[in-house]
Every structure is written in structure tokens, then in C-alpha cells.
Amino acid sequence: MRTTRVSRCQMLVSWSSRPVNEFVDSPLPNLNGPAAVVRIQDGFNHQSHSFSTLAGTILVQARDPAKLCMEIENAIDEHRFNDAWKLFEQHLHMDGFPRKSIVNKLLTSYAASLDVPWLEKAYGMVEQAIEESKQNLLGKEPLIYLSFVLAKCGLPVPASTILRKLIHMEQYPPVTAWSAILAHMSLTAPGAYLAAELILEIGYLFQDGRVDPRKKINAPLIAMKPNTIAMNIALTGCLLFGTTRKAEQLLDMMPRIGIRADTNLLIIMAHIYERNGRREELRKLQRHIDDSQSLTDTQFRQFYNCLLTCHLKFGDLDAASNMVLIMLRKAREARNSFATAALLFPIDKKSSPGPVSQESLGDKESGGLGNNRSNKDPTLSYEEFYRDRNFLKLDAEAKEVLNALLVELHMQVELITTERGILQPTEKIYVKLVKAFLESGKTKELAAFLIKAEKEDSPASNDNSALVHVINSCISLGWLDQAHDLLDEMRLAGVRTSSSVYASLLKAYCKANRSGEVTALLRDARRAGIQLDSSSYNALIEFRVIQKDTKEAFHIFKEMKEAKIPRTGHQEFEMLVKGCAEGGEAGLMAKLLREIKEEQAVDSGVHDWNNVIHFFCKKRLMQDAEKALKKMRSLGHAPNAQTFSFYGDWIRCHWGEIYRGNRALGRNEIYCFSNLNEV
Numbered sequence: 001m002r003t004t005r006v007s008r009c010q011m012l013v014s015w016s017s018r019p020v021n022e023f024v025d026s027p028l029p030n031l032n033g034p035a036a037v038v039r040i041q042d043g044f045n046h047q048s049h050s051f052s053t054l055a056g057t058i059l060v061q062a063r064d065p066a067k068l069c070m071e072i073e074n075a076i077d078e079h080r081f082n083d084a085w086k087l088f089e090q091h092l093h094m095d096g097f098p099r100k101s102i103v104n105k106l107l108t109s110y111a112a113s114l115d116v117p118w119l120e121k122a123y124g125m126v127e128q129a130i131e132e133s134k135q136n137l138l139g140k141e142p143l144i145y146l147s148f149v150l151a152k153c154g155l156p157v158p159a160s161t162i163l164r165k166l167i168h169m170e171q172y173p174p175v176t177a178w179s180a181i182l183a184h185m186s187l188t189a190p191g192a193y194l195a196a197e198l199i200l201e202i203g204y205l206f207q208d209g210r211v212d213p214r215k216k217i218n219a220p221l222i223a224m225k226p227n228t229i230a231m232n233i234a235l236t237g238c239l240l241f242g243t244t245r246k247a248e249q250l251l252d253m254m255p256r257i258g259i260r261a262d263t264n265l266l267i268i269m270a271h272i273y274e275r276n277g278r279r280e281e282l283r284k285l286q287r288h289i290d291d292s293q294s295l296t297d298t299q300f301r302q303f304y305n306c307l308l309t310c311h312l313k314f315g316d317l318d319a320a321s322n323m324v325l326i327m328l329r330k331a332r333e334a335r336n337s338f339a340t341a342a343l344l345f346p347i348d349k350k351s352s353p354g355p356v357s358q359e360s361l362g363d364k365e366s367g368g369l370g371n372n373r374s375n376k377d378p379t380l381s382y383e384e385f386y387r388d389r390n391f392l393k394l395d396a397e398a399k400e401v402l403n404a405l406l407v408e409l410h411m412q413v414e415l416i417t418t419e420r421g422i423l424q425p426t427e428k429i430y431v432k433l434v435k436a437f438l439e440s441g442k443t444k445e446l447a448a449f450l451i452k453a454e455k456e457d458s459p460a461s462n463d464n465s466a467l468v469h470v471i472n473s474c475i476s477l478g479w480l481d482q483a484h485d486l487l488d489e490m491r492l493a494g495v496r497t498s499s500s501v502y503a504s505l506l507k508a509y510c511k512a513n514r515s516g517e518v519t520a521l522l523r524d525a526r527r528a529g530i531q532l533d534s535s536s537y538n539a540l541i542e543f544r545v546i547q548k549d550t551k552e553a554f555h556i557f558k559e560m561k562e563a564k565i566p567r568t569g570h571q572e573f574e575m576l577v578k579g580c581a582e583g584g585e586a587g588l589m590a591k592l593l594r595e596i597k598e599e600q601a602v603d604s605g606v607h608d609w610n611n612v613i614h615f616f617c618k619k620r621l622m623q624d625a626e627k628a629l630k631k632m633r634s635l636g637h638a639p640n641a642q643t644f645s646f647y648g649d650w651i652r653c654h655w656g657e658i659y660r661g662n663r664a665l666g667r668n669e670i671y672c673f674s675n676l677n678e679v
Helices: 065-077 081-095 100-112 116-131 140-152 156-168 175-185 189-204 216-223 228-240 244-257 263-275 279-291 297-313 317-344 358-365 369-373 382-387 392-410 427-439 443-457 466-476 480-492 499-511 515-527 534-546 550-562 571-583 586-601 605-618 622-634 641-653 655-660 667-675
Strands: 010-013 035-039 047-050 058-061 416-419 422-425
Touching (some): 116 156, 140 382, 156 175, 175 189, 189 228, 189 244, 263 279, 279 297, 317 422, 427 466, 466 480, 480 515, 499 515, 605 641
Antiparallel strands (some): 035 047
8 A cells, every 4th residue: 555645745635524624634545446636736746646534636736835934924914914815824724834024024015004903903913923933034124114003003911922932932123213113002901000010020130230231132132121211111101090109019120220311301210200199209309309400480380389288188288388478478579670670671572482271382393192092093114114123213202202292291280370481379279278277177277278379379350369369269169168267268368358258248148148248248248348249239139128128228238329439220229129128128119219319410420430440540541530530529520439430441551650669650640559458
């Protein structure tokens, strides 16, 4: 009995549905059976053998592997990826993996497609080649390129796996290449965690001087050593996605592999220490921050935001409030210096740069983080990638993604802002401090802090002071008693408070139907010499009418009239008439009618002259306004609060020039100070 062995051919079975590869490379016994026709093409001799089979005729067709490789290459060049894959599978079943150039061309072409299904097939090829110990067919550059594209298309797991395979194969990727892979991995939460793990694994190889850089044989390994950019990328990804404990492991590894911190790394360290509650480490870092000459305003802002947040986390209100006061004092000193410099050296407003918005900051630095998240962004072709032997383009892309990550990190700063390079507290820090003080029952300490802040801040208007913002915040939160306590503390400390605060609190008390507090606040306002506006009187009259206290409502109406408070309409009359009618008080109704007649008999000349003075003040014709005021008095019309309020508006607009001595006040302007409470 002869046995024939068929190999390196493809068998086409016309009779059975059994897989062909069950017969390939296996002996075919009992050749004395029915005839089997074996057709061998492409230069092989045609032979016929009789052998025994289960049934039917087997047709075996052999193909030249070299010709199949050529067809695969042509399909790739023509972007017929489906055909290329089918031909590759045929070659795989017939003769195993094709030659190295074909395998790598398949990998890079599928990677360049940016299509996830083809990327998965390419990754599957890599895994199969390694499983079959065919890793010698996989080129270093094609694997780096495939890993880069996988990371950019949002597939961090296979991207990191390929990097690990490269290291295991001792085909060490340079840090300029794998840092770009790390950057795109760090744009997602799972990828950021894997990036931190990867850099820990790579860094372990270099800990405590394990690799001697003097030996030439270690040069490829030394080129893979993590650098500051790779560390910044991994740490920022951990911060943005909340894996700060993993980030601290990276910080612990840094000195052991000899990474030196740049300015970005210092700020990232501050964020990590703040998130993990490491206040002492932040204080140690502060010395380096204050001594550094290369930090930007944005970086200073981020560091002190971290320090201030950490103080609040520890409940150290003294340290937090002291930081705010120092910022306010330095800001005041800087404003004074700037005003002096502007006086001596006038600044051309056209050429002076305006404030930089958060959006423009993001556009300047990176074009926005969202652009880097898209897996359809233009990417390097493999030809460009291969020509860039030093991976400079990947290094530039890693830096671009890092800038985008840093911008997103900067967007989380809320407690501190900058103006002309000077740190200043935001309203948010005041809200947090006030809440912390009040929740711990430290109203007196809060008042003391606000008084100091008032002195340091020196606002151009009382309505724009920190105190007003804080009390208004308390009122908006419904903390009316705390707001009243703060007002009392301010009054006892001799600090004059804007009438708008009293008005806001009074209206809130009226809305809450708290009669006793309304009476007490009115008494405090009168003691402090505060003149309420017409809206406050309207709220008081309405409140008393609702309380069915029409006598007090009528008393408030008369007080408003005697104070010559300008009215916006006839709501007061309507409310009083309604109250008198519902209460059946004929006497009060008669008094009210007399008041209405007197009101109608008032000379309308005051209103007309007020309009004239308002026009001159609006046009900044102050001499004409002063002449109009003299003429008004000579005609027997007494100026009221509205008359002087127009002067007050003008003084507020020019307070900066008046304060610096660039503008003198006239007699009537000075007179405003003695007649108005809010100038």
C-alpha cells in the first residue's frame, strides 16, 4: 500500500462538506479505492491516483503562495480591504502567515482607515501572530503606528496592550512616540487609568538606577524612559477623571526615576495634593511657587485656588479669610501703583490688551479639548509617520493634547480670578466663607472679616462692596436673621452700610410676614440715617394694609411724602384706599382724600426743573446744571432728593478722577455730600 502526502495546496472537495484542512498535511490511506482526480496547476505535473474515500471525487487545486501575496498587496493598494482580508485568510489556511512585508502592510493600511472594525482585525492579527510565536513578522514601527491609531480612536485597552507587547519583545518604543499614545488614552476615564498603570510599569524598569545609561547597548531602553511631558499627561488625566490616589503613586515614583518638575508639573502636583487633602505638602510646595520666576498668571491662580480650597476642606476659616484679605490688600496696592503710573505715563487704550476670556484661552492654547476627542480627526499617514524617524510629529501632538487637558483643568478654578496679573477673590469664595462662618455660629468673626475686607477692597460704590454681596447672598438664601445680625455688627463697628441692603432685607421681612423684625429694622435704619427708596415704602404700605394696620400705613405714606421721595406711580393711593374701604374707616378715607388734593396742588415746576437738571448732568454740562439749580431756587421751587440724586450719579461716574485729584468739585456738587446718604 502506498501513502501519498499532499501539502502546500488547497483542496477543493466537491463531494463532502467537511473542512478541507482536515485532510491537509495528513496521510491519505487506501489508495486502491475509487479514482480521485488531483489537478495541480501553475507548473506542477498532473497526476491521477486511485485511493479509497468515503464517497465521491475530491478535486485538489494548489495555488502559488507568492501569487497570493501579490494579490493581497494589490488589493491593499486599491483599498479593497474586504478582498485583501479574504485572500489573507486563504493564505493563512493554506500556508500560515504571509511574509513580513505583507503582514505589516495589512496592519498599517487597516490602521490608517480609522475604521474600528478594521482596527479590531488588525489587532487580532497581532494577537494571533504572537500566540503562534510569529512575532518576528511584526515590525516595530507598524506596531507603534497601530497602537497610536487605536488610542486616537478611543480604544485604550488594545493600544496599551500593544505597547506592553513591544516592551516584552524588547522592541522599545521611544518616549516621544508612546507619550502621544498615552495622551490620547488619557482623554477617557478608562484610558486615563490604563495610562497611569502603563507609566508605572515602564517607570519600574528605571527605578533606582537599574539601567546604566553609559552602556551603548542600553540606548534603545534609555530612549523609552518616561519624561516630564509623559508624566504631566498621565497626572492630568488622573485629575480630570478622579483617580488621584493613582496619581500620587506616580508622584512617589518621580524622584526614583529622576524626573524633574517643570512649572506645569508643579501646578498639577498642587491639584493632586488639594484633592487628597495633603495641606502640609501644599505649604511646602508654596515656597517653590513663590520663588519661581517662570509661572504664568493662570498657574499662580490655580495654585492659590488649591491652597484656599484645602483650607476650607480643613475648616481653617482663619487661614482662608486671611488669604482673601492678603489678596485684597495686594490688589489695592497694585491699583494705586497702576493709577500713579497711568497718571505719569498715559496708556493708549487702543493698544492695551483687554481681558482674556476663558474661551479665547482654550482656543489659543489648544483649540479646545473637544477637537482631540474625535476619532475622525486627520491623522498621520503611515508614510509620513515612517519618514519621521525621531517621532517629532507625535511629540508635538502629545504636547497639543496636554495643553488641552491643562485648559480643562484650569476651567475648574472657581475661587480666585486675576486682573492684570493680580490675584483677586471671586464671589464664590465669599459665599463659601460666609456659609462656613454661619454654619459654625461665628457671626462676630464673619463681621470682623467683612469689615477688614471692606477696608482693603475700598470699592468705588457701597453697592459694590463685599459686605453688600454677602448680606444679599444671605437674604437670597433665606438667612434673614443672620443678615440682620451682620447689619447690627456693622452698625456697632461704625461701618456705614448702603440703603439698598436695608431695602432688600426690609422687603424680605415683609414678604415673610415678620412684623416685629420689620419694626426693628426700620428703627435701625432711622438711627443710621438711612433714607429708604420708594419701592421700600411701597412694600411697607402694602405690608401694613395686609396686616389691616391702615393707621400705620397712612403714617408711612405721610412720611414718604414729607421726605419728598419720588413715586413711580399711584400704588400707594390704591393700597390705602383698598385698606380704608375694607376696614370701614371713614375718617382715614377723608384724610387720604385731603392728601390727594394737596398732592395734585403741588407745583409741577419742581418736576420740570428736575428734568432740565437731569439732562445737563447726563450730558456732563455741570456748570449749566448749577445755573439751572440757582434759577429753580430763585423761582421758589425747593429741590428734593431726586434733584440731588442726578448730581450723585455724575459724581459716581467720575469718582476715580475726583479721587486722583484730576477733577475738582463745585459748590453744588459738594452740597450733594451733605444731602445724600448714598453718594
